[in-house]
Amino acid sequence: MNLYEPVFPSLILALPLVGAVVNGMGAFLWKDNKIIPSVVGPGVLVAAFALTALNTVLFWRMGAHDPSVTGLWTWIESGDLRVAIDLQLDQLSLLMCMVITGVGSLIHVYSVGYMKSDPGFSRYFAYLNLFVFFMLILVLGASFPVMFVGWEGVGLCSYLLIGFWYENREYASAGKKAFIVNRIGDAGFLVAMFLLFGAFGTLDFIPIMEAAPGSLAYGGLLVTGITLLLFAGCTGKSAQIPLFTWLPDAMAGPTPVSALIHAATMVTAGVYLVARSSVLFALSPVAQTTVAVVGAATALFAGTIAIKQYDIKKILAYSTISQLGYMFVAVGVGAFTAGVFHLMTHAFFKALLFLGAGAVIHGVAHAWNHGDEGNQGAADTPWAGDPNDVRNHGGLRKFMPLTWVFMWVATLAIAGVFPFAGFFSKDEIVWYAGVMGNPAVWAVSLSAAILTAVYMTRMMMLCFHGNNRTFGGGSGGGLHEAPPVMWVPLAVLAVLSLVGGWVNIPSSLPLPDIHILGDWLHPVFAQAEAVAEAHGAHHEYVSPVGGGEALWAGISTLLAIAAVIAGFLWLRGSRSRAAELAQPAGGVSGFLHGKWYIDELYDRVVVGPLQAIWRVCWTIVDDGIIDRAVNGAGQAVRVLGWVGGQLQTGRVTAYLLVFMLGAALVLGILT
Amino acid sequence: MNEAGGLAALGLHGQIAVFTSAVLFVIGAIGVLMRRNVIMVFMCIELMLTAGNVALVAFSRAHGIEGHIMVFFVMAVAAAEAAVGLAIIVAIFRHYGVVDLDRFRLLRW
Numbered sequence: 178m179n180l181y182e183p184v185f186p187s188l189i190l191a192l193p194l195v196g197a198v199v200n201g202m203g204a205f206l207w208k209d210n211k212i213i214p215s216v217v218g219p220g221v222l223v224a225a226f227a228l229t230a231l232n233t234v235l236f237w238r239m240g241a242h243d244p245s246v247t248g249l250w251t252w253i254e255s256g257d258l259r260v261a262i263d264l265q266l267d268q269l270s271l272l273m274c275m276v277i278t279g280v281g282s283l284i285h286v287y288s289v290g291y292m293k294s295d296p297g298f299s300r301y302f303a304y305l306n307l308f309v310f311f312m313l314i315l316v317l318g319a320s321f322p323v324m325f326v327g328w329e330g331v332g333l334c335s336y337l338l339i340g341f342w343y344e345n346r347e348y349a350s351a352g353k354k355a356f357i358v359n360r361i362g363d364a365g366f367l368v369a370m371f372l373l374f375g376a377f378g379t380l381d382f383i384p385i386m387e388a389a390p391g392s393l394a395y396g397g398l399l400v401t402g403i404t405l406l407l408f409a410g411c412t413g414k415s416a417q418i419p420l421f422t423w424l425p426d427a428m429a430g431p432t433p434v435s436a437l438i439h440a441a442t443m444v445t446a447g448v449y450l451v452a453r454s455s456v457l458f459a460l461s462p463v464a465q466t467t468v469a470v471v472g473a474a475t476a477l478f479a480g481t482i483a484i485k486q487y488d489i490k491k492i493l494a495y496s497t498i499s500q501l502g503y504m505f506v507a508v509g510v511g512a513f514t515a516g517v518f519h520l521m522t523h524a525f526f527k528a529l530l531f532l533g534a535g536a537v538i539h540g541v542a543h544a545w546n547h548g549d550e551g552n553q554g555a556a557d558t559p560w561a562g563d564p565n566d567v568r569n570h571g572g573l574r575k576f577m578p579l580t581w582v583f584m585w586v587a588t589l590a591i592a593g594v595f596p597f598a599g600f601f602s603k604d605e606i607v608w609y610a611g612v613m614g615n616p617a618v619w620a621v622s623l624s625a626a627i628l629t630a631v632y633m634t635r636m637m638m639l640c641f642h643g644n645n646r647t648f649g650g651g652s653g654g655g656l657h658e659a660p661p662v663m664w665v666p667l668a669v670l671a672v673l674s675l676v677g678g679w680v681n682i683p684s685s686l687p688l689p690d691i692h693i694l695g696d697w698l699h700p701v702f703a704q705a706e707a708v709a710e711a712h713g714a715h716h717e718y719v720s721p722v723g724g725g726e727a728l729w730a731g732i733s734t735l736l737a738i739a740a741v742i743a744g745f746l747w748l749r750g751s752r753s754r755a756a757e758l759a760q761p762a763g764g765v766s767g768f769l770h771g772k773w774y775i776d777e778l779y780d781r782v783v784v785g786p787l788q789a790i791w792r793v794c795w796t797i798v799d800d801g802i803i804d805r806a807v808n809g810a811g812q813a814v815r816v817l818g819w820v821g822g823q824l825q826t827g828r829v830t831a832y833l834l835v836f837m838l839g840a841a842l843v844l845g846i847l848t
Numbered sequence: 849m850n851e852a853g854g855l856a857a858l859g860l861h862g863q864i865a866v867f868t869s870a871v872l873f874v875i876g877a878i879g880v881l882m883r884r885n886v887i888m889v890f891m892c893i894e895l896m897l898t899a900g901n902v903a904l905v906a907f908s909r910a911h912g913i914e915g916h917i918m919v920f921f922v923m924a925v926a927a928a929e930a931a932v933g934l935a936i937i938v939a940i941f942r943h944y945g946v947v948d949l950d951r952f953r954l955l956r957w
Contacts, residue, residue, distance in 0.1 A: 825955070825956050826953065826956060827952075827953030827954065827955045827956025828949070828950060828953060829949055829952070829955075830880070830881050830882075830884075830889075830949060832955075833880055833881060834881055837877060837881070
C-alpha cells in the first residue's frame with residue numbers, strides 16, 4: 178500500500194521547459210538583457226530541485242516501496258500499441274532527478290559567471306534549460322518510447338551546445354559528429370524497442386519487468402538480442418567502446434556544458450538505461466558479460482589516453498569515458514546499486530573538475546585579454562593562444578587558491594582516496610567486479626583505478642604547480658581567482674565530493690555501518706537480484722586472489738595514494754616536468770597522445786569506404802543515371818516539340834489541307 | 849424511304865446532280881488549297897457550299913423535304929459569311945495593301 182502521492186510531478190518537468198521558452202524568446206526579443214536569463218535560467222532549476230527534494234523526502238518518509246506512476250495523456254494509440262506519457266517516480270528516478278536538478282542548479286549558477294560576456298547568453302540558457310527538461314523526461318518516463326524521446330532530446334541539446342559557438346567550423350563539426358555517432362547506437366535502441374513490443378505487446382517498464390522472468394527464457398536468444406541492442410544505444414550515449422570518439426570532441430562546447438551534459442548527466446543515461454532494464458540484463462548472462470567487459474576495456478583504454486593529453490578538458494573527457502566504463506562494469510556484473518552509486522558520486526566530482534577547469538580556462542583567457550603583457554603563452558608553439566592547454570597553465574595555485582583546493586578535493590575523490598566520495602563508490606565496483614564478475618574484469622578495473630590517480634595527478638601538477646607559463650614564463654600578471662558566482666558552486670560540489678560517498682559504507686569496513694543508498698535502491702533492483710539468484714548466482718565474498726573487501730579497499734586506496742604521491746614527486750622536479758611538457762615525438766607516448774589513432778582508424782575503415790560508396794552513388798548513380806535520365810527526358814521533349822513546331826507553318830492552306838485529309842480519313846473510316 | 853438503294857434510288861437526274869455536286873466540291877477544294885488570292889479562296893469556299901447545296905437537293909428527291917430546308921439554312925449562313933468574310937478581306941487589304949494568303953503567317957509559332 179503506497180501512502181505516497183507524487184506532488185506535482187509534471188511541474189518538475191514543466192519548470193525547465195518554461196525556462197527554455199522564456200530564455201528562447203529572450204534570445205530574440207531581449208538579446209542584450211542578461212538579468213532575465215540569469216534569474217530565470219538557474220531559478221527554474223532551483224525550483225525543480227526543491228520540488229524533487231520534496232517528493233524524495235515524502236517518498237522516503239512515507240515508506241513508499243512501489244513505483245508511483247502518474248499518467249498525463251495518451252500519446253500514441255494504434256492497434257495494440259498504446260504509448261502514454263506517464264511519469265514514473267521511484268527510488269531510481271528520484272535519485273537521478275536529485276542529481277540532475279541539484280548538480281544542474283549549481284552548474285546553471287556557475288554559468289551566469291562563466292558566460293557573462295558571451296553575446297549568446299540568453300540562447301545558452303534556453304538550450305541548457307531545454308536540456309534539463311529532456312533529461313528529466315528521460316529519467317521520469319515510465320516507458321521505453323517516452324524515455325527515448327528524452328534520450329533523443331538530450332542528444333539534440335548536446336548537439337546544440339557543442340556547436341554553441343557555431344561560427345567556428347571545427348566546433349560545429351564536433352556537434353555533428355556527436356549527433357551522428359549517437360544515431361548509430363540509437364538504431365540499436367529502436368530495434369530493441371521493436372523486439373520488446375513483439376515479445377510483450379507493451380513498452381511500459383513495470384509490466385515488462387514483471388512479465389520478463391516468466392515469458393523470456395533465461396539466457397535465450399531474444400533477451401540477449403534485446404539487451405545487446407539496448408547496450409548498443411548505451412555505447413553511443415555513454416561513450417563506450419566502440420562509439421566513444423564523439424565525447425572528446427564534444428569538449429568544443431562551453432565548459433559548464435561539458436560539466437552538466439558530458440560528465441554529470443547525459444552520458445550517464447546509458448547506465449540509467451541498463452539499471453532501469455536490470456531484470457532484462459539479469460536474464461542474459463551473455464549481455465551482462467559483454468557490458469562488463471566493454472566497460473572494463475573502456476575504463477582502461479580511456480585511462481591510458483588521458484595520461485598523454487594536454488588539453489585540460491580532453492583529459493577530463495577521457496577520464497569521464499573511463500569512469501563511465503566503471504559504471505558499466507558495475508551494472509554488467511549485476512551490482513546495479515554500485516553502478517548508480519558511482520554515477521552519483523561521479524556527477525559530484527566530475528562536475529567539480531570540469532567547473533574548476535572552466536575557472537582555469539576563464540581565468541587564463543581573461544588574463545590574456547586584459548593582461549599587461551601581450552604574448553599569449555609560449556610564442557611559436559602549436560599551443561600558443563589556447564587557454565585549454567595545460568602547457569599554458571602552471572603555477573596557478575598562487576593565483577587561484579580556492580580553485581586549487583577544490584580541484585585537489587575532486588582529484589582525490591576521483592582517484593579513490595579515503596575518505597572522499599570516489600573511494601566508496603569505486604571500491605565497491607572493483608570489489609563486485611571481482612566477486613560477481615570474473616578475475617580479468619577485476620584486474621583491469623583495479624589497474625584502471627591506478628591510472629586514474631596517475632593522470633589526474635599529472636593534470637593537477639601541470640596545471641596548478643611549478644612555474645607559471647601563461648605569459649611565456651613571465652610574471653603571470655592579470656591571473657586571479659574566479660568570481661564568487663563561480664567558486665561558490667565549486668565549494669558546494671567540493672563538499673559533496675567529500676561526503677557524497679558516506680551514504681553507502683560497506684559493512685565489512687571498520688566504519689559506521691551506513692546503507693542509506695543501498696536500502697533506498699533495493700526495491701528497484703530486488704527483482705533483478707531475485708532472477709540472478711534463481712539461476713544459481715551465488716557469490717563467495719572473497720576477491721579472485723583471496724582477501725576480503727576491507728583488505729582490498731585498503732590496498733586500492735594505498736595504491737591510489739601511492740600513485741598520487743609518486744606523480745606529485747615526479748612532476749615536482751623541473752627537469753621531469755619539462756620532459757613531460759615536451760610534445761611527444763613517437764613511441765608509446767606518441768601513440769597515447771594520438772589517442773591510439775582510433776579516429777584515424779575509423780576514418781580509414783568506416784568513413785573512407787562510406788565516402789567511396791557515396792562517391793559512386795553521386796557520380797555514377799546520381800550524375801550518371803538519374804540526372805541523365807531526367808535531362809534526357811527533357812531533351813526528348815524539346816526535340817519532339819521542335820518537330821511538332823515545324824508542322825506549324827502559319828500558312829492557312831497547309832492547315833486546310835491537313836483538315837481536309839483528316840475529314841476525308843474520318844469519313845472513309847465511318848462509311 | 850429506301851436507305852439501302854443508295855444512289856440507285858435517285859434516278860438518272862439525281863445521279864447527274866450528285867456527280868455535278870462532287871465535281872463542284874472537288875474544284876472548290878482544289879481552289880481553296882491552290883489559290884493564293886484571298887478573294888479566289890473565298891469564292892472557292894462559296895463553290896464548295898453550293899456543291900453541298902446541290903447534293904442536298906439531289907438527295908431530297910429520295911429522302912424527303914429535310915434537304916430542301918437545310919439548303920435554305922446553308923444559303924442564309926453563306927450570305928452572312930459572305931458579308932463578314934468580304935468585310936474582313938477589305939479590312940486586310942486596307943491594312944496590308946495585299947490579299948495574298950502566303951503573306952499572312954501570323955499563326956506560326
